[in-house]
Amino acid sequence: MHNQRKPTPARLLGALRQHFPRTHALAAGAASFALALTMFVSTPEVEARKHSLPVKLTAIAAGEAPATAAEAPAAEPTAIEPSLSERTLEVGNGDTLSDLFQRAGISAAEMYELLSSSEEAQQLAKLNPGEELTFHIDNDGALQSLEVHRDRLNLVEFSRGNSGVYQHILHQRQPDSYTAFRQGEINSSLFVAGNEAGLSNNLIMEMAQVFSSDIDFALDIRKGDSFNVMFEEEFLDGEKIGNGAIQAASFTNQGKTFSAVRYIDRNGDASYYTPDGKSMRKAFIRTPVDFTRISSHFNPRRLHPVFKTRRPHNGTDYAAPTGTPVYAAGDGRVVKAGYSKPNGNYIFIQHGQRYMTRYLHLSKRRVKTGDRVKQRQLIGNVGSTGYATGPHLHYEFLVNGHHRNPATIVRKLPKAKSIPDSEMARFRAQTQPLLAQLQSYEQPALAQRSEDNENNNVN
Numbered sequence: 001m002h003n004q005r006k007p008t009p010a011r012l013l014g015a016l017r018q019h020f021p022r023t024h025a026l027a028a029g030a031a032s033f034a035l036a037l038t039m040f041v042s043t044p045e046v047e048a049r050k051h052s053l054p055v056k057l058t059a060i061a062a063g064e065a066p067a068t069a070a071e072a073p074a075a076e077p078t079a080i081e082p083s084l085s086e087r088t089l090e091v092g093n094g095d096t097l098s099d100l101f102q103r104a105g106i107s108a109a110e111m112y113e114l115l116s117s118s119e120e121a122q123q124l125a126k127l128n129p130g131e132e133l134t135f136h137i138d139n140d141g142a143l144q145s146l147e148v149h150r151d152r153l154n155l156v157e158f159s160r161g162n163s164g165v166y167q168h169i170l171h172q173r174q175p176d177s178y179t180a181f182r183q184g185e186i187n188s189s190l191f192v193a194g195n196e197a198g199l200s201n202n203l204i205m206e207m208a209q210v211f212s213s214d215i216d217f218a219l220d221i222r223k224g225d226s227f228n229v230m231f232e233e234e235f236l237d238g239e240k241i242g243n244g245a246i247q248a249a250s251f252t253n254q255g256k257t258f259s260a261v262r263y264i265d266r267n268g269d270a271s272y273y274t275p276d277g278k279s280m281r282k283a284f285i286r287t288p289v290d291f292t293r294i295s296s297h298f299n300p301r302r303l304h305p306v307f308k309t310r311r312p313h314n315g316t317d318y319a320a321p322t323g324t325p326v327y328a329a330g331d332g333r334v335v336k337a338g339y340s341k342p343n344g345n346y347i348f349i350q351h352g353q354r355y356m357t358r359y360l361h362l363s364k365r366r367v368k369t370g371d372r373v374k375q376r377q378l379i380g381n382v383g384s385t386g387y388a389t390g391p392h393l394h395y396e397f398l399v400n401g402h403h404r405n406p407a408t409i410v411r412k413l414p415k416a417k418s419i420p421d422s423e424m425a426r427f428r429a430q431t432q433p434l435l436a437q438l439q440s441y442e443q444p445a446l447a448q449r450s451e452d453n454e455n456n457n458v459n
């Protein structure tokens with residue numbers, strides 16, 4: 001009942017009688033108790049226990065609402081502040097700091113005084129459109145403080161202390177984070193399915209990146225593939241301001257499910273791992289070209305394997321517009337970068353002793369023979385130089401000098417790094433709750449899917 005929850009004076013008094021020895025409570029009247037306790041309240045040690053019952057009794061005696069009276073602090077004299085006028089200006093395209101100071105009616109001399117007050121103040125010279133400056137100006141027209149709103153989370157405040165010298169304070173706000181979950185099934189393309197599920201293009205790209213060593217997002221995606229993603233959504237004052245990192249995800253490609261979870265290791269480095277602690281980042285990425293620009297990506301015909309369409313053909317062809325970025329599939333050294341009649345512009349990269357990747361028909365080479373390259377580094381652009389009927393990347397993967405299909409070579413590739421045994425307990429403690437959470441979200445979808453399968457079997 002609503003009434004019973006309220007701390008009515010009668011209830012409080014009852015509670016008090018239970019709390020104190022009965023004889024004591026009966027011997028002293030409520031009013032004299034109140035008097036004694038009022039004296040206590042003014043001493044510092046009781047001040048810290050504002051919400052304790054005796055203080056409430058004081059309120060009862062005074063005939064006021066208990067909560068209000070108990071929380072009312074002693075009135076403090078308000079500091080007398082000089083009256084300041086405030087002016088906020090937004091940085092427009094091409095605006096300089098001088099422009100803004102001029103608009104605020106502050107002299108150039110004052111601007112230079114502020115600029116030279118600290119290294120942080122010197123950063124004021126670098127303003128970006130959209131940032132806001134709030135000037136606090138006193139009655140004499142002098143600048144007292146300046147707030148620089150770099151974005152909604154970061155504010156630097158420069159103000160004259162009593163000494164008259166500018167000091168700065170950085171105010172940082174923390175957004176509220178909530179866990180979000182999205183899932184989808186691919187009908188025509190990853191991006192269509194991702195957008196339908198409510199994922200931003202950035203999150204779709206991040207998800208593809210997480211699984212980029214296991215799945216060739218240009219050639220392997222099939223109708224019926226599905227994904228589950230758990231990530232952080234960030235809010236400020238109730239308004240969504242962005243997405244945080246993917247926390248955990250799973251991707252089912254051609255019936256095989258890959259799972260990944262984010263882990264921040266002892267050194268503070270965040271990376272994705274399989275649930276049993278193997279790094280998702282392997283020696284090679286599966287798609288050495290910007291897969292979002294693969295021209296046949298949205299084509300239903302892509303739902304059939306396209307390897308080895310011409311024979312003899314020792315590689316994989318990725319049809320993409322001229323200029324599409326081509327990436328090094330793994331860390332290595334460029335052993336040849338040049339031009340020949342059949343290959344056009346080509347790049348060969350050696351990865352350790354056993355592995356070599358080759359990239360042909362490029363419109364542009366961006367590395368030279370002898371260069372060291374990192375995985376995912378831009379090495380060139382798709383073209384149609386050499387014997388090529390149209391713009392495409394011809395990609396070869398060699399093991400000990402023999403051509404291999406990168407799609408089927410996975411088992412022979414170097415093993416991915418794992419979490420060391422000594423860190424496994426830490427890894428589990430951090431990642432198991434995330435994986436359990438992902439799984440709990442996934443449940444209804446799985447149940448639905450197996451129901452669908454049963455129906456299909458009946459038919």
Ligand SMILES: [Zn+2]
Nearest residue numbers: 315316317394
């Ligand atoms: Zn080819």
